[in-house]
Amino acid sequence: MDQKLANSMPRILAHDVNIYYGEKHAIKNLSVEIPDRAVSAFIGPSGCGKSTFLRSINRMNDTIASCRMTGEVLLDGKSIYAPDVDVVQLRSHVGMVFQKPNPFPKSIFENVAYGPRIHGLAKNKTDLEEMVVNSLKKASLFEEVKDRLNASGTGLSGGQQQRLCIARAIAVNPEVILMDEPCSALDPIATARIEELIDELKQNYCIIIVTHSMQQAARVSQRTAFFHLGTLVEYGETNDIFTSPKDKRTQDYITGRFG
Amino acid sequence: MSDHIVTAYDLEISAIKTLLAQMGGMAEEQLNNAITALAKRDLVLADLVIARDEKLDVMEREIEEKATLTIAKRQPMALDLREIMVAIRVAADIERIGDLAKNTAKRTHAISEALPRKLATGLSRMGSMAQAQLKNVLDAYGLKDAEKALSVWRSDEELDALYNSIFRELLTYMMEDPRNIGMCTHLLFGAKNLERIGDHTTNIAENIYYLINGKTIAEDRPKKDITSMMTGMEK
Ligand SMILES: Nc1ncnc2c1ncn2[C@@H]1O[C@H](COP(=O)(O)OP(=O)(O)OP(=O)(O)O)[C@@H](O)[C@H]1O
Ligand SMILES: [Mg+2]
Numbered sequence: 334m335d336q337k338l339a340n341s342m343p344r345i346l347a348h349d350v351n352i353y354y355g356e357k358h359a360i361k362n363l364s365v366e367i368p369d370r371a372v373s374a375f376i377g378p379s380g381c382g383k384s385t386f387l388r389s390i391n392r393m394n395d396t397i398a399s400c401r402m403t404g405e406v407l408l409d410g411k412s413i414y415a416p417d418v419d420v421v422q423l424r425s426h427v428g429m430v431f432q433k434p435n436p437f438p439k440s441i442f443e444n445v446a447y448g449p450r451i452h453g454l455a456k457n458k459t460d461l462e463e464m465v466v467n468s469l470k471k472a473s474l475f476e477e478v479k480d481r482l483n484a485s486g487t488g489l490s491g492g493q494q495q496r497l498c499i500a501r502a503i504a505v506n507p508e509v510i511l512m513d514e515p516c517s518a519l520d521p522i523a524t525a526r527i528e529e530l531i532d533e534l535k536q537n538y539c540i541i542i543v544t545h546s547m548q549q550a551a552r553v554s555q556r557t558a559f560f561h562l563g564t565l566v567e568y569g570e571t572n573d574i575f576t577s578p579k580d581k582r583t584q585d586y587i588t589g590r591f592g
Numbered sequence: 593m594s595d596h597i598v599t600a601y602d603l604e605i606s607a608i609k610t611l612l613a614q615m616g617g618m619a620e621e622q623l624n625n626a627i628t629a630l631a632k633r634d635l636v637l638a639d640l641v642i643a644r645d646e647k648l649d650v651m652e653r654e655i656e657e658k659a660t661l662t663i664a665k666r667q668p669m670a671l672d673l674r675e676i677m678v679a680i681r682v683a684a685d686i687e688r689i690g691d692l693a694k695n696t697a698k699r700t701h702a703i704s705e706a707l708p709r710k711l712a713t714g715l716s717r718m719g720s721m722a723q724a725q726l727k728n729v730l731d732a733y734g735l736k737d738a739e740k741a742l743s744v745w746r747s748d749e750e751l752d753a754l755y756n757s758i759f760r761e762l763l764t765y766m767m768e769d770p771r772n773i774g775m776c777t778h779l780l781f782g783a784k785n786l787e788r789i790g791d792h793t794t795n796i797a798e799n800i801y802y803l804i805n806g807k808t809i810a811e812d813r814p815k816k817d818i819t820s821m822m823t824g825m826e827k
Binding site for chain 1: 594595596597598601666667668669670671672673674805806807
C-alpha cells in the first residue's frame with residue numbers, strides 16, 4: 334500500500350504553506366503531498382488549523398478578508414494560486430462538502446443540476462438529467478429520492494441532505510473532494526452510509542476528510558495527517574498512525590491524553 | 593505516559609494491569625511448587641498446585657472480560673490498544689503456563705521412587721531455567737523493558753537444548769531397562785511441560801516487544817525442540 338501510494342504522482346502538493354488571519358498564524362510551514370485515489374484524513378484538536386488548510390486547497394480562504402497566505406499549493410503540478418487561475422473553475426475541480434448539510438432551497442434536481450449548468454457541462458436537457466441521476470446514484474441517494482426529484486432539497490433528512498451535497502459536489506466531475514466534518518450532524522446509520530460512499534468514491538477521486546472521530550479516520554482513510562497548533566505533526570499510513578504513531582503528540586492525542 | 597483526560601479510562605487499564613501482575617505472580621508460585629513437588633515427590637504440595645490452578649483460569653477470564661469492556665467503551669488507540677491486546681494475550685499464555693505447571697505436579701503421583709541422580713539434576717536445571725525465564729519475562733513486562741524481553745526470547749534456546757539432552761537421557765534409561773519406561777514416560781511429559789512453558793514465556797516476550805516498539809521482533813527465532821527428529825534413533 335505504502336509503495337503504491339508513494340509511486341503515484343501526488344494529486345495535491347503543498348509547499349511551505351503559511352496562513353494568517355490578521356496577526357494570528359494559523360498554519361505554519363506546512364508541506365505535504367496528498368495522493369490520488371485515496372482518502373486522507375485530517376485530525377487534530379479544535380483550532381489546530383485543519384479547516385484553514387483544507388480551505389486553502391480550493392481557495393475558500395480568499396473569501397475571508399483578514400486571511401493571508403504564503404507558499405504554494407499545486408493541483409496536478411499546477412499552482413492554484415497562479416494569477417491566471419479561474420477560482421470558480423478551480424472549485425469545480427476541487428469540490429467541498431461542509432459540516433452542516435447546506436442544500437439550496439430548491440428542488441433536489443436543481444441542487445444537483447446547478448453546478449453542471451453554470452459550468453456549461455451539459456449539452457442539452459437529457460444530458461443534464463443524466464448527469465443529475467448519475468450523481469445521485471454515485472452518492473447513493475437516487476433510490477431514496479427518485480420519485481420526488483422536484484421536492485425541496487431542504488425537506489430531506491440530515492443524512493440524505495449530506496448525500497445530496499455530495500451528489501452536488503460530484504456533479505461537476507471534480508478531481509478532489511474536500512469534506513469538513515461531513516458526518517458530525519449525522520446518526521450512526523447515516524454516518525455508515527456516507528463512509529460506505531467515501532469508500533466507493535475513493536476509486537476515482539482524491540478525498541480529504543476532516544474528522545473529530547478517530548474511529549472514522551481509522552475506518553475510512555488510507556492516510557492520516559495529525560495537526561497540532563498550526564503545524565502538520567505527522568502524515569502517514571493510517572494503519573501506522575493508529576497503532577504506532579511516531580510522534581508523542583500524535584500518540585497523546587489519539588489515545589485521549591490531551592485535546 | 594501521562595494520564596488520560598478521562599480518569600475512569602486510566603483506572604480500567606490499571607485494573608487490568610494489576611490483575612495481570614497478580615496472575616503472573618501466582619503462575620510463578622504454581623510453577624515453583626510444581627517443580628519442588630516433583631523433585632521431592634511431595635504429594636501434598638502437588639495437590640495444592642492442582643487445586644489452585646482454577647484460580648488462574650478465573651483470573652484470565654476476568655482480564656478478558658475487563659479488556660473486552662474497555663475496548664467496547666473506549667475504542668483504545670495506539671499504545672492503549674496494544675496494551676489491552678497484549679494483556680489479553682499475556683493472560684492466555686500465563687493461563688497455559690498454569691495448566692502446564694498443574695500437569696507437571698500431577699506427574700508426582702506417578703513417580704514412586706527416587707530419580708536417578710543424573711536425571712534429577714537435569715530436570716532440576718530445566719526447572720530452574722523455566723522458573724528464571726518466567727520470572728524475567730514477568731519483570732520485563734512490569735518494567736516495560738524490551739531489551740530484557742528480547743534476552744528472555746533468545747535464552748529459550750538453552751531450555752530447548754536442555755530438553756533435548758534430557759530426552760536423550762530418558763531414552764537411554766528406557767532402553768537399558770524396560771521397567772524404567774513407566775517412570776521415564778512421566779518424566780518425559782514433565783520435561784516437555786517445562787519446555788512448553790519456555791515457549792509461552794517467549795510468546796510473552798514477543799508481546800512485550802510489540803507492546804513497547806509497535807512492531808514484532810525481526811530476528812529469526814532460534815530453533816527449538818528437535819526431538820521429533822531424534823525418535824528415529826530407537827529403530
Ligand atoms: N475567519 C477567521 N478569522 C480569524 N481567525 C480564524 C478564522 N478562522 C479560523 N481562525 C483561527 O485559526 C485557527 C485555526 O482554525 P481552524 O478553523 O482552521 O481550526 P480547526 O482545526 O478546523 O478547528 P475545529 O476542529 O474546531 O473545526 C484557530 O485559532 C481559529 O480561531
Ligand atoms: Mg474546522
